[in-house]
Amino acid sequence: MVMQSLYIKSVTWEAPHILSYELRPLESVELPPFTAGAHIDLVLPNGLTRSYSLVNSQNERHRYVVSVQKDRASRGGSQWIHENLRSGDVVTVDGPRNHFALDETAEKTIFIAAGIGITPIMSMIDRMKVLKRDWELIYCARTREGAAFRESLEKEPRARFNFDGEPGGRLIDIAALVRDAPSNAHLYCCGPTPVLAAFQEATEGLPQERVHLEYFAAQEPPATEGGFTVMLAKSGRKLTVLPGKTILETLRESGFDVPYSCGQGVCGTCDTTVLEGVPDHRDLILTTKERASNNRMMICCSGSKTDSLVLDL
Incomplete structure (x- = not known):
């Protein structure tokens, strides 16, 4: 994915508690293309990363537009955006990604x-x-x-x-x-x-x-049963996931800077290749067929059905 800094050209009121943010590049360059249904991640100064759908035309390469609803049960993302981001501010953006793609061949x-x-x-x-x-x-x-x-x-x-x-x-x-x-x-x-x-x-x-x-939110809690090991194929490290911890938390606490956003398995930012083992899938991204293949998982919320997993990290 492409991480970049964009400035907020305008903030538009859409409805009570819903604001749209128009993001543009700092220089006269084209933004990475996206397809209808895609989202970007806003990497916020308060340490949180949140995913928001792009509402503008995929033909536009000069801007991204996202709409943010201030959630009553905000965990610090949407509330912080509404209360702090203003026109002229610069934000870090990761993406775009698309897990809700449009089938353009449908009659x-x-x-x-x-x-x-x-x-x-x-x-x-x-x-x-x-x-x-x-x-x-x-x-x-x-x-x-x-x-x-x-x-x-x-x-x-x-x-x-x-x-x-x-x-x-x-x-x-x-x-x-x-x-x-x-x-x-x-x-x-x-x-x-x-x-x-x-x-x-x-x-x-x-x-x-x-x-x-x-989905915008998880249907079930993340897998925190622990009691299994994770082998990281690229680094050669072997980590134990303890009860009460997710794989993502274990990796980050061990010094691995792995990308993540929602923490609920709904955005796909932490999509990771599985080389060995059977994941306990808790995400809302993968299809039934993709889950059955067991070659990908969302490490923010999914666990393991086997004693160990080998990840392509």
Whole structure:
């Protein structure tokens, strides 16, 4: 990945507790390309690294735009960004990466976005329009005032809204949406965990290649049972992962500067090649097939089902 310093050209209010940050290079150079659905990591001065989806067009090489929702349960990332980052500030950016890629060959694409889950969908919609492909959006939010990008999306005839917190509103029936979708449609969903859980349940019987989703938070706690060893193939070091520790914590406490961001297995920053052993996968990045191959793991949250693992580190 490419680590670089970008300056904040502007900060835009999108909705209550949601701000967009336009990032540009310090010199007149093109930024690394990205594809719709990608994210970047903001490496913050307070020592935290946080991942945010790129909302602008993938055709733009002069800027990155991310939207950040101030989380009520913030662990210091979104709250720090909202309270400290201003126009003119310089931030360190890692990426971009894409674990929520758009299948541009689909005959029909249906996007289901809930709350801040609209962010990766914005770049996907732009791409669909460029390619002149068939798409539709169902955007769910508590209220219309709380829906980021609502004004621009209201101009899209293929977008419809569901505000369940308003008088007469009710929760979207995801099962019905999936059931009524054409058999050739690819389905994308991003939003809070309950929405994604309902989407997963509704799409359980569909071909895996037609189902796409992205989590913002973990579904289960990281593996901290410990009691196994990790052999680092490149350095020759052998480390013991003690109970109460993750592999990532063990590596960092032993002096290894390995990249990480979310700490929950949802961003893919710590994706590591496994040479030997069977991981205890706890991430939300790898597909069922990728997990079964056991040649990759997210070391921030996943553990080991075998007495030892050999990692390509």
